[in-house]
Amino acid sequence: MADKVQLLTSIEKKTLIGKRVPKPDSRDKAIGRTRYINDMKLPGMLHGKILHAGVPHARIKRIDVSKARDLPGVHAVLTADDIPEFIFGMARDNRPLKGGKVRCVRDEIAAVAAESEAICDAALALIEVEFEALPAVFDPAEAAKDDAPRIHEGKDDNFNLKYHFGSGDVKAAEATSDVVIDETFNVHYVTHVCMGTSCAIADFDPDGKLTIYSQTQYPYNFKMDLAPALGMHAGDIRVIQPPIGGAFGSKLDVYPYEPVCVLLARATQRPVKLMFSREEEFINAPTRQPVRIHLRAGAKKDGTLTFRDIKCLLNNGAYTSWGPTVPYVMMRTFSSLFRVPDVNIDCQSVYTNNPYAGSFRGYGNVQATYALAIHTDIMAEALGMSFVDLALKNAQVSGEVTPQGAVLNECALAECLTLAADKTDFRAKEKEYAALRDAPGRFKRGIGMAASIHNAGGAKIHKSDGCGTILKLDDYARCTVITGASEIGQGIDAVLSQIISEELGIPMRDITIVNNDSAIAPWDVGVHASRTTFIAGNGAQRAARKARVQILAAASRQSNVPPEALDLREGWVVQEDGGVPVIKIDRILRQMHFSDEPELVMVSDYYEPPSEPEGKDHVGDMSAAYSHAVHVAEVEVDTETGEVKVLKITSAQDVGRIINELGLEAQIEGGIIMGLGYAISEELIIENGQVRNPNFRDYKLITSPEVPELDLHFIESHSSTGPMGAKGIAELPTIVIAPAVANAVHNAIGIRFHNPPMTPEKVARAIWEKNSSRAAAE
Amino acid sequence: MSATVEINFTLNGRKRQLTIDAGLSALNLLRDKLDMTGTKYACGEGECGACTILVDGLSVNSCLMYAADFDGRDIVTIEGLRSDKGFDPMQDAFVEHGAIQCGFCMPGMIMQARHLADTNKDLTYDGLKRGLEGNVCRCTGYKKVFDAVADVIGIAK
Secondary structure, eight states: OOOOGGGOSOOOOOOOTTBOOOOTTHHHHHTTOOOOGGGOOOTTOEEEEEEEOOSSSEEEEEEEOHHHHHSTTEEEEEEGGGSOOOOBSTTSOBOSSOOSEEOSTTOEEEEEEESSHHHHHHHHHTOEEEEEEOOOOOOHHHHTSTTSOOSSTTOSSSEEEEEEEEESOHHHHHHTOSEEEEEEEEEOOOBOOOSSOOEEEEEEOTTSOEEEEEOOSOHHHHHHHHHHHHTOOGGGEEEEOOOOSOOTTTTSSOOTHHHHHHHHHHHHTSOEEEEOOHHHHHHHSOBOOOEEEEEEEEEOTTSOEEEEEEEEEEEEESSOSSGGGTHHHHHHHHHHSSOOOEEEEEEEEEEOSSOOBOOOTTTTHHHHHHHHHHHHHHHHHHHTOOHHHHHHHTOOOTTEEOTTOOEETTOOHHHHHHHHHHHHTHHHHHHHHHHHTTSSOSEEEEEEEEEEEEEOSOOOOSSOOOEEEEEEEOTTSOEEEEESOOOSSSOHHHHHHHHHHHHHTOOGGGEEEEOSBTTTSOOBOOSOTTOHHHHHHHHHHHHHHHHHHHHHHHHHHHHOOOGGGEEEETTEEEETTTTOEEEEHHHHHHHHHTSSSOOOEEEEEEEOOSOOOOOTTSOSOOSSOEEEEEEEEEEEEETTTOOEEEEEEEEEEEOSSOSBHHHHHHHHHHHHHHHHHHHHTOOOOEETTEESOOSTTTSOOOOGGGOOEEEEEEEOOOOSSSGGGOOOOSSHHHHHHHHHHHHHHHHHHSOOOSSSOOOHHHHHHHHHHHHHHHHHHO | OOOEEEEEEEETTEEEEEEEETTOBHHHIIIIISOOTTSOOSOSSSSSOTTEEEETTEEEEGGGSBGGGGTTOEEEOGGGOEETTEEOHHHHHHHHTTOOSSOTTHHHHHHHHHHHHHHOTTOOHHHHHHHTTTOOOSSSOSHHHHHHHHHHHTOOO
16 A cells, blocks of 8 residues: 555654653553452462461460361461571561561461462461560660660660761851751651552462562562572562552562462462452551651751751661661751751661561651751741741752752752742731631631652662663554563553654554563663653663664665654654655565565663762762652641641642653642641551551541642753653652641641641640640740 | 352343352452452452442442342443443543552542442532542542543533
């Protein structure tokens, strides 16, 4: 069939960049066709279940699994006695199954594989365990003492990680300060509450090679971290990533249920699926790290910040996942949010007998910004300034370098502050509401602002922060992009398709993303640190440009038009000037393929961002870009019930450049609502090491009636290093919302909350205490 | 063995006759026995709405319903939610408005939205927010869900 060249005189450039593009996988999800890992069955598959200790610190005196082994339908029962002592985890302090003693309620002491989950449950009930209780410690300050019970034998104390960063002379800077504010914050436990509960399916082939179907959001390092828990070579592990029901950082490590599932599959030589119930999920999935933050900082009368001196104590829980490394990001916030040259930061993480923390969206920055943005508001009040003016006074400009060596290229902090203040009439409302605080009336309005900074161009916490991409075009100009970047619901499928479509002039529906099999896709660090659009987007763009060069060279040879005068648009090679069609892309691809010197378009790229790891002194430009967000919260406090109703959130965020406006909004809206839960309703209540609210009734997420009006504003600073100028965006909205709400609550009722969440009980009590002490004073 | 019961019902427009354990939940019948996994397990105690189906046109948490109670009823799951023209307009609207991220809660959310649209003639924007209260989502900020439903029903904010 002849090309319709004659009918087309000009093809204009159309772009999908910046447009509102639905996720390519969303249609399947809307019609119930997507098969999530939780939905999967393999032929011959058994089910696995774990017996958790349920006690926080105890010696196992006796464990008898004989009755469980005899139950019909049971294929294997494992305890620590049945396997070698496989040690895993970043601090090498964890084991898949615990023998000897248990250190928190989660501890896995036995596991069953059986024909059904019901038989597993029956078998677990037949296991007899006798514990001898040991003295336990739950408070990190207590655990830090010399005479505290030891959580891990052979250690001199309960500390597991200590960090220090210092810059300038804090003492001298304090002496020059007109105002010094000293405050202590205690931020709480929350958990990810992924809608799809934790799940793994393990399957061995006869050669002993493992295929694990996993929810992991870091498939390549996952292999490396899983291998020692199994006594395996990482090369013998293949990771397949079916669609999952959320992650938010909770799948950035190996947790014991995963090697336990594999050990059951090895013991039975059958595929085994192990999936948590919702109650198990609340108790056994990781948490955000609770931290006590002592923050002392000063300023001059004109608002110039002089110094910060910070001490943090983190409750690690019984084992070490990513939790205790969150100071890497906390320290960045303390040293980088606003200009402050003299900084001293000490962070310590200590073992306790509590369930242990992992990584969670924002990764320490949620905790640090909560303290710092409230502290800034207190400082502003002491100076008689508005938050926004104190922040503007100390806002960095493009090109500035922070004490930890972050180079703030394309810095839009001042723009974010100004826009957020202008859109909300912030200064006027702040004054108006403060003046009405003590006026009669049950409902009090308040407005509050918070700002934060986060890495927006990856984070070089590993030796490489790269992503591999393989791109091929077939004879029909259908493009397959094989990328290391995982999809966990965040929308990289849309972003990469848009970028490829832009570079190659082919429609999105002709692009297939393959990114769910470690045996196929090349290496990537994982979905974390708001890095995927930036890193994988750059990789995809570079790969597409290589393919583009190859196609244009062939078209140039055929048309005698120089390649630099050609472009790819709407499925055609065209002359850049005027858009005159030259040849259809699929046609030139076939001509290249079936010529005398045959060539296929199949290219690869490994993109490593221009960043550097932190040195031992914690200095280094560890991200290829940085970004800011400013939120303004407007609230109404019911002074009788203590309920904080959030009326409106105005967000101004530097996004670099919009790639997919729909996905960008979705990430920011979702991040705000998740952060709002942290602010006013969510808390995993842990008493004496026991999780007291492992269900949706008692762990209160924000649901639809509480969703405030959301007013989003994007600032496009055009990152010089980002794909099409984009920056990473996904964590900032969660980071910055809670202190904005806290500052708004203070504006409304004159009370500070240094210990979120601001639940009705807590707020009502604080109001009652304030009124009581005022009455007593009178 | 537990007692069994025979049930006759309509599932997504087709008549079905099954013999099931009397204690089986509707959710487990759909997911485990019929391999219809569009309906999700996320809590098993009626708190999250991920397992929402339509029973005689009304939304039900299938995790709290006995499969035996399907007998004589008309059941619609996310796999059967269709219009004469193809997909249900609610499904299209959720896609077009970008309401779907990980998507795990969305089958339940869409079923509840369909129930709201079918059973409330004068639904307001605030009313639909209230009507979706029982459906938990962890990815989205719900706003795109509201906008999708409002678009289908034809109400302004």
